Amino acid sequence: MGATVSQDDNDSDCHTHQSPINIWTKMALYDPFLKPLKIQYDPTTSRKIVNLGHCFNVEFDDTSDMSVLSDGPLNSRYRLRQFHFHWGSSDKDGSEHVIDGNVYPAELHIVYWNSQKYESFEEAAKHPDGLAVIGVLKLTNRITLNLVSLLIQGKEHSFTKYNLARLLPNDLDYWTYHGSLTTEPYFECVTWIVLQRAIPISSAQLTRFRGLLCTSEYEKPVPIMENHRPVQLLHDRVVRSSRL
Numbered sequence: 001m002g003a004t005v006s007q008d009d010n011d012s013d014c015h016t017h018q019s020p021i022n023i024w025t026k027m028a029l030y031d032p033f034l035k036p037l038k039i040q041y042d043p044t045t046s047r048k049i050v051n052l053g054h055c056f057n058v059e060f061d062d063t064s065d066m067s068v069l070s071d072g073p074l075n076s077r078y079r080l081r082q083f084h085f086h087w088g089s090s091d092k093d094g095s096e097h098v099i100d101g102n103v104y105p106a107e108l109h110i111v112y113w114n115s116q117k118y119e120s121f122e123e124a125a126k127h128p129d130g131l132a133v134i135g136v137l138k139l140t141n142r143i144t145l146n147l148v149s150l151l152i153q154g155k156e157h158s159f160t161k162y163n164l165a166r167l168l169p170n171d172l173d174y175w176t177y178h179g180s181l182t183t184e185p186y187f188e189c190v191t192w193i194v195l196q197r198a199i200p201i202s203s204a205q206l207t208r209f210r211g212l213l214c215t216s217e218y219e220k221p222v223p224i225m226e227n228h229r230p231v232q233l234l235h236d237r238v239v240r241s242s243r244l
């Protein structure tokens with residue numbers, strides 16, 4: 001009897017919960033037990049904005065539970081670490097998650113880690129319930145990140161009293177699924193919470209993203225033209241929706 005390869009043999013490799021994915025909204029399962037997201041934010045926790053070369057992060061003080069995310073699909077309290085964006089070389093691409101085959105020009109990721117169960121972000125990233133990331137597509141026009149000071153790689157700039165609420169739409173309905181980091185090391189440690197509503201980002205803001213350089217001041221200027229990962233296979237996962 002020859003060896004039979006079953007579907008789960010294919011899923012036996014340990015990379016079956018990768019992100020981003022294409023969310024087919026009609027296939028999402030309404031889960032009435034999903035709670036509304038509870039986002040508590042203290043503007044004094046924002047610290048600095050850093051150009052990492054492939055993107056830039058706005059980093060927060062995550063030494064205590066001041067800005068936290070809870071409820072929604074989560075069973076713990078998650079502490080705000082940083083937010084960052086993904087964009088493309090043209091307005092035709094840029095988002096990481098795709099909705100019914102539609103790509104958006106940019107995507108915001110607000111990154112939290114499970115401070116109730118783990119001691120640090122680095123430790124949390126090694127566990128399936130370690131991180132929670134809110135993904136916001138299309139984004140709001142209220143993003144007025146003055147990035148001029150960040151033009152070159154490695155530069156950082158103080159960035160205090162930034163009100164995270166400016167980045168979020170009022171309607172916090174979401175899709176949720178278990179996935180991974182979308183850059184190296186692609187750990188499968190993220191409860192993804194992709195918001196279903198937002199309003200389009202201004203192309204002026206997108207142009208500013210593309211004006212960011214991944215080079216240092218001593219090199220020929222090379223702009224960060226795009227930093228979004230292609231969509232990955234869903235495998236055995238189901239996407240749940242917080243609204244019917």
Ligand SMILES: NS(=O)(=O)c1cc(F)ccc1F
Binds near residue numbers: 109133180183
């Ligand atoms: N793009 S992401 O939100 O999956 C992400 C968050 C991190 F904190 C680290 C790496 C990542 F790729």
Ligand SMILES: [Zn+2]
Binds near residue numbers: 086182
């Ligand atoms: Zn990201």
